[in-house]
Amino acid sequence: MMLRPLTYALLSAPLLFAACNNDNDSSDSSKLEVRLMDAPGDFRAVILDVRQIEVHTREESNPDGWQILPFQMQAINVLEYVNGRSALLVSTDFEPGDLKEVRLILGPDSYVIGRDGQRYDLKTPSGQTSGIKLKLDKATLRARETYQLLLDFDVAKSIVERGNWKPGNDKKERYLLKPVIRVVAQDIKGGLRGSVTPAATLPQILAIRSSLTLPDTFSTSADATGAFQLSGIPSGTYRIEFFPTTTAPNGQAAYKNAVRTNISVVNEQMTDMGQTALQ
Incomplete structure (x- = not known):
């Protein structure tokens, strides 16, 4: 899969801020952004094969509350987004209201490049089926405001080496991806x-x-x-x-x-x- 460059920005602005006023704009919609950042890890590259991003707007027990966000599937090297840089994954108009969860659907092509220069596939069974679900606490979009969800990916905790793997074994079987992602909402600034x-x-x-x-x-x-x-x-x-x-x-x-x-x-x-x- 080809790597596509992502937009990144320094996170110096507040996570919740009023949209610019426009006297000709009568829209009561909100603006929703989803960004990804990472803490450095002991790898040369960590590539996530992100296929789809969704948000849930109803109670957890309601399966009809999921909405697919406008996101072009891509392979993301999360180690490029550290020390205040973030990848802009989604920026879209959205209906005001509460968000309950965000979900990432991963494809089969996630992998790492180790310090030895070798490629090791990342096995992520849950990310490729039910997706990686992240609960949101009191995330409310208000009309004519921009709301940002920052997904803080922890490489050190998320990539786990199999206990029985040894040099010379199949490289595809060395690492498991068990994502640990912290969601930063508007009141944490x-x-x-x-x-x-x-x-x-x-x-x-x-x-x-x-x-x-x-x-x-x-x-x-x-x-x-x-x-x-x-x-x-x-x-x-x-x-x-x-x-x-x-x-x-x-x-x-x-x-x-x-x-x-x-x-x-x-x-x-x-x-x-x-x-x-x-x-």
Whole structure:
């Protein structure tokens, strides 16, 4: 399947915003956007064969509530949409009202390119039959407003290596795709960004919302330049933990874990943590 380029945008705007006024436009419809973004993962490419996108507008038990969105099926390399970039999958006029679920139908041609340069097919039985269903909480489209659903795909949790696979076995049988996708709705508008040094540490990063009795945890990775960003996270006070995934070259000081505390995230703002040293 040919890869088609996707439109991407920096997620600096609020997720729910009023449409531009037009005195000649009497339409009472809403505008619905669906975007996809990802946290970096330990692969060269992660290709999702997305065939169809649907939303459900009625109660879960009602099978007639599904509506197909205008989406051209395509293969998407989700690793291209990290650190604030997102792929615009759908932008369409839509009837105001509640959305209950969003569903992705995947085809049989999803795969990864590993660090070894080899292609490994991704088996996704549920994604190719009933689809990947994501529940929405209080998602309401209002007339003459644009509503955005951001699908935050977690590569590290979604791609699972079979326990009995060994080098030399059939490459098609190495990985299973069990998608872990967080849906960011309009009332979750905070963001967090920064960088690490040295960039070669390639750390995993946990953002733990410590202002709750039961803490929320969000994760990402720094890219090859040392930059990282989490978008669409709730406001609150966070503890940020850094875990290098590489080791320092001989003759250099060892890479080390780091913790930053009392990091404040505010709705509709991007908190810049600046630089964090891991050596």
